[in-house]
Amino acid sequence: MKFLNDLNEEQRKAVEYNSGPHMVVAGAGSGKTRVLTYKIAYLIEKGMEPESILALTFTNKAAREMKERIKAMIGKKAEKLWMGTFHSIFARILRAESKHINYRPNFSIYDREDSVSLVSNVMQDLNINLENLTPNGVQHKISFLKNQMILPEDYEKEMSSSAADRKFHEVYKEYQNRLFMNNAMDFDDLLLKPIELFTNNPKVLSKYKKMFKYILVDEYQDTNKAQYELIKILSPSRDKICVVGDDAQSIYSWRGAEIKNMLNFKKDFKDAKIFRLEQNYRSTKMILAAADSVIKNNAEQIAKTLWTENNDGEQLTIIRASDEKDEALQIAKRIKKEVTNRKLSLNDIAILYRLNSQSRALEDALRREKIPYKIIGGVEFYRRKEVKDVLAYLRVLSNQDDEESLLRIMNFPQRGIGNTSISKMIAFARRLNISLFTTMARVFEVIEVKERIQKNVKQFKLMLDKYIELKDKLSISELTSALVDELGILKMYKEENTPESMARYDNIQELLRAIQEYNQENPKGTLDEFLAEVSLVAGIDQYDEKANAVTLMTVHSAKGLEFPVVFITGLEEDIFPLSPRFDSDSKIEEERRLFYVALTRAQQKVFLTYARSRYRFGEVAYQSRSRFIEELDEATYVEVNGPGSRRAGRKKKEVIDEYYQESYDDFDQERRSLRVGSKVSHAIFGVGKILAITGSGDTQKVTIAFENHGTKNLLTKFANLKLI
Ligand SMILES: Nc1ncnc2c1ncn2[C@@H]1O[C@H](COP(=O)(O)OP(=O)(O)OP(=O)(O)O)[C@@H](O)[C@H]1O
Numbered sequence: 045m046k047f048l049n050d051l052n053e054e055q056r057k058a059v060e061y062n063s064g065p066h067m068v069v070a071g072a073g074s075g076k077t078r079v080l081t082y083k084i085a086y087l088i089e090k091g092m093e094p095e096s097i098l099a100l101t102f103t104n105k106a107a108r109e110m111k112e113r114i115k116a117m118i119g120k121k122a123e124k125l126w127m128g129t130f131h132s133i134f135a136r137i138l139r140a141e142s143k144h145i146n147y148r149p150n151f152s153i154y155d156r157e158d159s160v161s162l163v164s165n166v167m168q169d170l171n172i173n174l175e176n177l178t179p180n181g182v183q184h185k186i187s188f189l190k191n192q193m194i195l196p197e198d199y200e201k202e203m204s205s206s207a208a209d210r211k212f213h214e215v216y217k218e219y220q221n222r223l224f225m226n227n228a229m230d231f232d233d234l235l236l237k238p239i240e241l242f243t244n245n246p247k248v249l250s251k252y253k254k255m256f257k258y259i260l261v262d263e264y265q266d267t268n269k270a271q272y273e274l275i276k277i278l279s280p281s282r283d284k285i286c287v288v289g290d291d292a293q294s295i296y297s298w299r300g301a302e303i304k305n306m307l308n309f310k311k312d313f314k315d316a317k318i319f320r321l322e323q324n325y326r327s328t329k330m331i332l333a334a335a336d337s338v339i340k341n342n343a344e345q346i347a348k349t350l351w352t353e354n355n356d357g358e359q360l361t362i363i364r365a366s367d368e369k370d371e372a373l374q375i376a377k378r379i380k381k382e383v384t385n386r387k388l389s390l391n392d393i394a395i396l397y398r399l400n401s402q403s404r405a406l407e408d409a410l411r412r413e414k415i416p417y418k419i420i421g422g423v424e425f426y427r428r429k430e431v432k433d434v435l436a437y438l439r440v441l442s443n444q445d446d447e448e449s450l451l452r453i454m455n456f457p458q459r460g461i462g463n464t465s466i467s468k469m470i471a472f473a474r475r476l477n478i479s480l481f482t483t484m485a486r487v488f489e490v491i492e493v494k495e496r497i498q499k500n501v502k503q504f505k506l507m508l509d510k511y512i513e514l515k516d517k518l519s520i521s522e523l524t525s526a527l528v529d530e531l532g533i534l535k536m537y538k539e540e541n542t543p544e545s546m547a548r549y550d551n552i553q554e555l556l557r558a559i560q561e562y563n564q565e566n567p568k569g570t571l572d573e574f575l576a577e578v579s580l581v582a583g584i585d586q587y588d589e590k591a592n593a594v595t596l597m598t599v600h601s602a603k604g605l606e607f608p609v610v611f612i613t614g615l616e617e618d619i620f621p622l623s624p625r626f627d628s629d630s631k632i633e634e635e636r637r638l639f640y641v642a643l644t645r646a647q648q649k650v651f652l653t654y655a656r657s658r659y660r661f662g663e664v665a666y667q668s669r670s671r672f673i674e675e676l677d678e679a680t681y682v683e684v685n686g687p688g689s690r691r692a693g694r695k696k697k698e699v700i701d702e703y704y705q706e707s708y709d710d711f712d713q714e715r716r717s718l719r720v721g722s723k724v725s726h727a728i729f730g731v732g733k734i735l736a737i738t739g740s741g742d743t744q745k746v747t748i749a750f751e752n753h754g755t756k757n758l759l760t761k762f763a764n765l766k767l768i
C-alpha cells in the first residue's frame with residue numbers, strides 16, 4: 045500500500061497493529077488524526093467492509109474531512125463508512141431502533157435552547173421556584189447529571205433532604221417525563237438512550253456488535269462517561285478498537301468529559317497496547333518550546349516528548365494594548381502586515397478568544413479596516429430565531445407530540461391565540477392526558493377559551509393538518525416553500541423593513557436554499573432525516589474553508605485545526621484563565637490545557653495580546669496580564685509596546701509594576717487633580733462637590749453630591765468632569 049509511505053515509522057506501526065485494543069497517546073500535531081485516517085484506509089484495503097467500520101470524531105466537520113481524505117486514497121466505497129460524531133451516529137441508530145425504547149422514529153431532537161425552554165415550562169407548571177437556579181442553570185445541572193449518567197431515580201437516592209434538592213429532583217423528573225411525552229430527546233439522550241437500548245435488548249446489541257468490526261475514536265481525551273460506556277458496550281469482542289488522544293488537550297471537563305477514560309484505558313481494555321508519537325509536523329521549534337514551557341506547570345499529565353524537524357521559527361510576539369478596542373485595532377493592523385510580508389492569504393490566519401463576547405470588538409475593527417472575516421460559533425445559523433420558527437413548523441408536521449415546537453408556533457405569526465388561552469388548553473390536555481395537538485382538535489370543548497379564539501385555533505389546526513397530509517406528497521423543499529408562503533413570513537419581514545427584519549428575511553431565504561440543496565443531495569431524504577441532521581449541526585460544521593477571510597473562533601472550537609498564523613487574545617487574568625481566583629487547581633489546569641491547545645494550533649507564528657483595561661459586565665475593569673504569559677520561557681517571545689521592549693534586562697515583575705504606575709500617569713491632568721472637596725461640573729447633572737474618590741486608574745470612581753440631582757457614583761473615566 046503506497047500511501048503507508050506518507051507515515052513515519054511509529055505512525056505506521058500504529059496503523060498496521062491489529063492484535064488487540066490500542067491507544068495512541070501523543071502531543072499536538074504529531075499525526076494522531078492522520079493515523080486514524082490512514083488506519084481506516086488500510087483496513088479497507090486489507091478487505092474490511094467500509095460499513096463495518098465505526099469512526100467517531102469530535103465534530104461533523106472533522107468527520108467530513110476524514111471521509112474526503114479516505115475517499116481520495118481508496119475511492120468511493122469510503123462513502124459507506126459509519127463516520128460522524130457520537131451524537132449523529134447514535135441518533136441514526138436510535139431512529140432505526142426507536143420502537144425498542146418506546147419512541148417513534150420521527151422523534152424531535154431538542155437543542156440547548158429548546159431544553160431550557162422546556163425546563164422553564166416545567167418549573168412554571170409545577171409552580172417551582174429554585175432560589176439560586178434560573179431555568180438556564182437548571183438545564184445545565186440536568187445536562188451535567190445526564191452526562192454522568194445520573195438519572196432522576198439515581199439523583200433521588202443520592203440527594204440531600206434539603207428543599208432545594210427535592211424541588212430540583214421534581215423538576216428533573218418532570219423534564220424527563222415531558223421529553224418522553226413530546227417524543228423528543230435532548231442532546232444528552234442521544235448518548236443515554238442507546239445505552240438503555242443496548243442494555244435492555246441483547247438482540248439489538250448483538251446485531252450492532254456483529255455489524256461493527258472495528259471502532260476508532262479521535263480526541264479520546266474528551267469523551268464523557270456515557271460515550272465511554274457506549275464504546276465499551278459496542279467494542280467488538282473488546283479487541284478491534286483504536287483510540288487516539290492527548291491528555292494535555294482535554295478541555296471539556298465542564299461538560300462532563302473525563303480524562304480518566306484515557307488514563308484507565310489500559311485497565312479497561314485488557315492487553316491494550318500504547319503507541320506514542322513524538323515527532324510534530326505542524327509547528328516551529330519555537331512554538332513547541334513555548335507550548336512546552338507552559339504545559340509543564342500542570343502537575344497531572346502523562347509524560348510525553350515532542351520534537352520537530354521544522355524550522356526554529358520566530359519568537360512569539362506579545363502585544364500590549366490599552367483596551368479591547370486598541371487590542372482589536374492592533375490585531376487588524378498586524379494582519380495587514382503579515383499578509384503582505386509573509387505572502388499569506390487571509391485563510392491562513394486565525395484569531396482565537398476565550399469568550400464569545402470578545403469577538404464584538406474584534407469584528408468592529410476588522411470591518412473598519414476592511415478585512416474580511418468569518419466567525420465560527422456565536423449564534424449559529426440553525427439556532428437563529430427566524431430559522432428556528434420555520435423549523436418548529438416542520439417539526440410539528442413531522443412529530444405532532446412535540447409540544448415545545450407547537451408552543452413556539454401557536455401564535456407565530458400572530459393569529460390571536462394568547463398565552464391565557466394556551467394555558468387553558470394545556471390544563472385541559474393534562475386533565476385528559478392527551479397531547480396539546482389533540483386538544484386543538486377538541487378546542488370547542490375547552491369552554492374557558494373564548495369562542496373567537498376557539499375558531500382561530502381550529503383554523504390553525506386545519507392548516508397544520510393540510511400540511512401533514514401534504515408532507516409525504518411533496519419534497520421537503522416544496523413543502524417548506526408552500527408553508528412559508530402561506531404563513532406570509534417573508535412578506536411580513538419585508539414590510540417591516542428594518543435592518544434586523546431584512547436580516548431575518550435573508551436568513552429564511554437562506555434556509556429555503558439550504559433545504560433545496562439537501563433535496564438535491566439526498567433525493568430520498570425524508571423530513572425526519574432532514575430535521576435530525578440540522579438539529580445536530582454545530583457552529584464549526586458550517587465553517588467554510590474556501591472563503592478568503594480571517595477566522596474568528598473560541599479556543600474550544602479550534603481543537604484539531606491548524607493555521608500558519610494564530611492570534612491568541614485577551615491574555616488577562618479573569619479572561620484567560622477565566623476566573624482564576626475562585627477556582628480550584630484542576631480548573632486552572634484545564635485553562636492551561638486550553639492555552640496549550642491554542643498555542644499548538646499555529647504552524648509558523650503566534651501573537652499573544654492583552655489589554656490593560658477591558659469593558660466587562662457594564663464597567664471598565666482594570667486587568668493584569670495572564671499568568672500564562674509569565675509562565676512562557678523568556679527565550680520564546682518578544683514584546684512590543686510592552687514593558688520588556690523598552691527596559692530589557694530588568695526583572696519582569698518590577699517592570700510590570702512600573703508599567704502599571706506609568707499607565708496611571710497617562711491620565712490627563714484634570715482627572716489627577718480631582719480631590720475630595722473639589723467643586724466640579726458635569727454635562728448632565730450640573731454642579732456638585734466630590735464626597736469621595738475610590739479606586740484608581742480606569743476603575744476609579746467618584747461620589748459627588750450634585751446641587752440639583754442628589755448624590756451619584758460615577759466612573760471618573762467617563763464622567764468627563766470639569767473642575768470649577
Ligand atoms: N508523517 C507525516 N508526514 C508529513 N506530515 C505529517 C505526518 N504526520 C502528520 N503530518 C501533518 O502534521 C499535521 C498535524 O497532524 P494531525 O492533525 O494528524 O495531528 P494531531 O496529532 O491529530 O494533532 P491535534 O493534537 O492538534 O489533534 C497535519 O498537517 C498532518 O498532515
Ligand SMILES: [Mg+2]
Nearest residue numbers: 076077078604
Ligand atoms: Mg487531531
